[in-house]
Amino acid sequence: MPSGRVLLRLSKALGFEGDRTAIVKFEFNPKDGIDNPALSLAEDTDGEAAGEPRFYLLSKGSAETFGFCLHEELGGRGHVVRQVELGGLAQRRGLQDGDRLLQVNGRFVDHLDHQRVVQRIKASGNQVLLAVLDGDSYEAAKALGRDLAQLLPADVRPRLCHVRRDKNGFGFSVSGPEGTKGLFQLSVRHGGPADRAGVPTGSWLLELNGASVRSCSRAQLARKLKQSGSKMTLLVASGAVEEFYRLRGLQVPAAAADASWLPYKARELHMVKGPGGYGFLLKEDDYGAGAIGQFLWEVDAGLAAERAGMREGDRVLAVNGESIEGLDHQQTVLRIRAHEDWVTLLVIDPASDEFYRSLGLSPLLFLEDGDPASGSCTPSLPSPHGSPGLCHVDVGPKGPGSWLVAAANSITITQSPRKEEQRWLHEAF
Incomplete structure (x- = not known):
């Protein structure tokens, strides 16, 4: 079977007439680089305590897979992580069998049907941000009637903004620590193009026109800004959002962005x-x-x-x-x-x-x-x-x-x- 093929399987569980299990399979690809998957342990941990949501950013190559299955189990609740491939990407990041998927790219999904969640993961391409809760904590929260969305931070999404130049420029300036690459804070002129495009003043610049600026010096960024011509697309994050990801050792993904300010919509x-x-x-x-x-x-x-x-x-x-x-x-x-x-x-x-x-x-x-x-x-x-x-x-x-x-x-x-x-x-x- 080709690597990365999604399998949506309906089956009847033994002993339960009419039971249904919907499975989305993310197959493990040995090209991930583990010489001995059997000896692999989860290499990345987020530091969240038991009973709290855990966040994982999974990034793979186009020929690779995430290395887990997503189940919908009749008689059970939630979107259940199963068959985490030993040595696979998901296992190395810390995903565990029985985890319940709460968020995909910053969007709450526990209330969505199984196929909708599959679509969100598929749309994410080669990088996806997941928030999960361990199975015992999930069942306990459900038994108590807790709103699982309240367990997650209110809004830790960056913002995607498209800025068009006017006769006075783009309407923002860039500052950052001298001699430090990749740290660029934006000051936004009130009423200017950047302000109208939704760029918050004081936000941190993460990407310019779809490319990360993490390795850019100030001179390199200045050249890239000039090369943008009359329009540019910025991925920006507030200090609180940037800190949320940084404390968990995660890059801020564009796939998780709030794109409500963009003029381009379906x-x-x-x-x-x-x-x-x-x-x-x-x-x-x-x-x-x-x-x-x-x-x-x-x-x-x-x-x-x-x-x-x-x-x-x-x-x-x-x-x-x-x-x-x-x-x-x-x-x-x-x-x-x-x-x-x-x-x-x-x-x-x-x-x-x-x-x-x-x-x-x-x-x-x-x-x-x-x-x-x-x-x-x-x-x-x-x-x-x-x-x-x-x-x-x-x-x-x-x-x-x-x-x-x-x-x-x-x-x-x-x-x-x-x-x-x-x-x-x-x-x-």
């Missing part, structure tokens, strides 16, 4: 099918670095798609509240057709898509609990009058290697001018 489109269908085409195409995406085209004037705010070139991120990351064209179409007369799409425009790609981040990372595809329930939409259109499939002359195009009530597979060796995206960490 959009949710609610559509009810009319007699003429939804009025758009879904096309599969490359969107950089060999990745394959599902794009919206040929939006018909006056129909449901246009009324919902669909724009040509939008990329689909989720259908009916579920991420389509790793799904192929036909699987995406089936999800769009899951309900005969309505659909909810989460989409992102090309400029916003390019912004997140330039930072190496998924836009799905920054959906809050009330946002689409983040764990909220898909709304019930009214049914239109009339019958939905029939669906048909026309297969192109060269089969599944062809360009894929789907209309709202039909799927057409036609020949693509692209080469035969196009890559298909599969579910994998």
